[in-house]
Amino acid sequence: MLQNYPASSFYDEMMADAESTRPHYEKFHRILQQMTEEELHEKHETAQLNFLRQGITFTVYHKDGGTERTMPFDLVPIIIPPDQWETIERGAKQRVRALNHFLEDVYNGKKILEDGIIPREFVENNQYYFEQQAGGLSLPHKNHIYLAGIDLIRDNEGTYRVLEDNLRNPSGMSYVFQNRFVMRKVFPEFFFEHDICTLEHQMSHLHQALLSHVPENSKNPQAPTAVLQTPGMYNSAYYDHVFLAQQMGIELIEGQDLLIKDHVVYMKTVRGLQRVDIIYRRIDDEFLDPKEFREDSALGVPGLVEACRRGNVSIVNSVGNGVADDKAVYAFVPDMIRYYLEEEPILPNVDTYFLRDEKTREDVLSRLPELVIKNVGASGGYDMLIGPQASPEEIERFRKKIQETPEQYIAQPTIQLSRAPAFQEQRFYPCHVDLRVYAVGSDDVHVLPGGLSRVALKEGSLVVNSSQGGGGKDTWVLRKGGSEHA
């Protein structure tokens, strides 16, 4: 079935070379080969339909509003052996701990800037640095990051590298669970022979961590009321919000459901007002509170940040996290780890060049066709140039952009993202993948076993974002002590 699967210089998750699979994929491969192509196709269709019927969708915005789409599901899972997972897990925890120290520091004292570890302007001129709003907030457990989504890629040696830290509203966790759910339903035969870390009970970690963010003045610290705030059903990640609220058993609310009286936050219920202690918000800082941020925000609640300041409510993830997951600040995370934790980084970064430096800029401009250029403020695969795949016009367009606002862009070498087989349109072909792992916590950080494997289903494409046509795969972390030859 995987005959004619092209071998190449890319690292392949499943195949060691054209003939042989990697040891931890052997069982999977064997079972796969017992299925006929029709059978696979049928199962593939069933899986897609499942997502559609259940309305597991995200919204793609365009000029006429939004269209709901399901994320295409690919049946070949990403399998991770226990020792590799352990590295990822330790690395992610380390990173989140350092980033949390950083956030606490830049909003209370700025020691790291005084010590010259990070150039001051990178923080203070950052569009997501909200000193006025978030400076001096006293947070429960001094915790800024309740949920982080760390994007990892593997280079052509198979080394995991961090591509991005998402510390604001990382989405996609619902897909982790739904991919597994659908996979179990459609391909039960795979699960009999594999010893996979289960996703059950993960929600209780999430719930417990959320409830630990009890604000100072809570009237009910033993059983605080937590809610999840969504911008509403037209938001691209609305399904994610529904899923998380439902699984944690907390109220899914919109800004219009909240009301602030005497700096205390209440939600409007059919029985009157009910006090709210913890808000897991899935709405951007800029829209959170029209008194502190954008005045025209209809999604926000006036006075929310002040209520937080007075210790009447906790907002998680905390206000102002964007300064730490910026693409420019990203380059300094290894330094943060050394500075705050006095440890060596477990997961390496991808090399990052700053274009404001003239010499680097000249060098980068001369090598545009081989580099990736990213806007430090953009996400979701927007405003980015992938040199090797770009047309000469595109390259010229970016050259101009860089010359106009060099501080807005960074450059990275084109990473030979690893590939894995995907089964679409009745055939297998190699597609580039990445992995988003979810770290959740307050005092302790817990990493969900697995995560969301995203796959660039368009052949040859390096962009895995769902808004750009990427799909999802189930991610299996094999249990320790089980056979490594899964």
Place this chain on the structure above:
Amino acid sequence: MLSRVASSLFWMARNVERAESNARVLESRLINALETSEYGAVAVSDWETVLDICASTEEYRTMYDACEPKDIAYYISFHRYNINSILNCMENARNNARSIRDIIPEELWETLNAHYLTMQDEDYKTWSIRRVHRFLQEIKTFSYTMQGIVESCMLREEAYHFIKIGKWLERAEKTSRVLNVVCEKTKEAEELTQTSHYYYWLSALQFLNGHDAYLKRFPPTMEPSQVLSFLISYEQFPRSIEYCMEHVREGVMKLEDGKVSHYSEELFNALDHVTNEFMKIKFQKISTEEIGPFLDRFQNDCNRISYLFAGTYYFV
């Protein structure tokens, strides 16, 4: 429960109920149109009846010149500008459901969503009357399925009661609307021909799915006063106004645990008022002249109850 959520539950149920009743009214008119071959004034007036019940003739006239069955069927079923078109009602219901999908049973959401997705794939511009028939049948079946899911899966808690109250209020209002329009049409026809027109009363029974039931209880003659009391206050008929309002009251009672408190007092008073009005019509025969104003008053009362209901539970 959040007020916004309660409001969405209420409106989801109302939208589905509205889609179902509009489907039934249009369907029975389409079938009648096949049987009565005469065209002209009567036929036009018959179609106006349907428009007045399901939408608004006035609004229709701003878009179309003539009362052609095909145009009307399209207008009531699919037209985007008709806020009460079945398609719009279903889409509203689906959006209501989507904003509260963590509250309602998964199966309810999936059924509603599946229906919505099928509708998305249709090309309405090229639809034939025959396809419309099938569509109306599908809407009715969908509504029954949804009610079945609600009855068989939902905890008898707040969410359930808000759904039920939405359905019963919508149904009561629809019955009063049918009666109002039919009364009006009968009066016009009688003035025109100086004879009694039982034909419209028969339609009223058909529009409300009560013809078979009526025939079982009453002789096969269309006596207006009998039809009226059947549709207004026959306790065993699930679309009679009294039956529906009784259930609205029961739902509110369940929500309030059988107690009248200061914030729900006004709502209970309004419900009592409506019940008293029924007593009048039950025990003292109302003449056909009096019935018009009675129905107008009742429709106002219904609106008032909707309004008070929203106020009691802080709907936005």
